[in-house]
Amino acid sequence: MQTTTRSTSGTLKNRGFATLLWLATAGIFIPGYFISTQQAAALSEIKREELPATPAAPAETQTAPDQAAPPADEQTPSEAPDPDEAEPSQVTPATPHLGEDPNAPLPEIIYDISKLPEPVQNMRQQLLDVARSGDPEKLRALLVTTGDDATQLSVIGLDEDPITFLKDQSGDKNGEEILAIIENLLNAGYVHLEAGTPEEVYAWPYFFGMPLDRLTARQRVELFKIVTAGDYEDMKSYGVYNFYRLGITPEGKWAFFVAGE
Structure with missing residues (x-):
């Protein structure tokens, strides 16, 4: 019985010590954990703010309403297709020989x-x-x-x-x-x-x-x-x-x- 009591007492003491140690640890490190987390969040925000901004993609060039291309029938002579520059497929072939x-x-x-x-x-x-x-x-x-x-x-x-x-x-x-x-x-x-x-x-x-x-x-x-x-x-x-x-x-x-x- 004494051995058991001592053993139990020792166990209780050990449990009490462990509990105190846990509480002490919790009292010291848990707040520190939150501080560390807040500091990490702040650092990450600073890093994001200090990163150079990604250049925005250039907007597609749009023709202003008053700069719209004129209708085909209102093109200037320089814009109209040159009839002398026909595509090869439009060129009339040479006169064929016998059997034409x-x-x-x-x-x-x-x-x-x-x-x-x-x-x-x-x-x-x-x-x-x-x-x-x-x-x-x-x-x-x-x-x-x-x-x-x-x-x-x-x-x-x-x-x-x-x-x-x-x-x-x-x-x-x-x-x-x-x-x-x-x-x-x-x-x-x-x-x-x-x-x-x-x-x-x-x-x-x-x-x-x-x-x-x-x-x-x-x-x-x-x-x-x-x-x-x-x-x-x-x-x-x-x-x-x-x-x-x-x-x-x-x-x-x-x-x-x-x-x-």
Whole structure:
């Protein structure tokens, strides 16, 4: 019992001491806690006040009522659009070549070489032989270089050596691409145009004599053997084929080998 009493007394004393210690602690530190909290709040306010103010976003510029843009019909000449500066898509394309009339009867597309007049067959074969030789210089012997019947190699005329010109037009600058084009054209179907007139000619490829919007799916496949789909899209703005074409007269003269309009 005494041990218990002492133990209990000691426990009470310990509890009393703890209680006093807690009270003492509460009496000292709790007020201090509130002071510390108030000081922290004050410091945070000071810091916020001392921070530089964030610049306000610039207000959108607004046109004053008396500065409003005049109606389109009251624009000064300097504000009105210049009719001479039309967008490219509004520019009238150059006059197309043969086959420009969308309502004209379509020419017969011919693949049979035996239907060509013999002089035309001979010139075609000579051109193919040169193309396959890989030597563009051999084209010189097939060209008519003087007079009104001179072989047309450019739509704007030619003032330089014709073989030099063809080489310059070739993507490889040696004239080999031009030879490949000649071979591709002469292996395509052809058309007989302007029969019975001074302009009569056998022309390759047959697309030269046809509006593009009247080509069938099969004919477009044949077209893509000569030009790319991108080229085709560009041509559609003109409505006609305007890549290289080659013509031979019924007498067997090499009449033209040109591209463009």
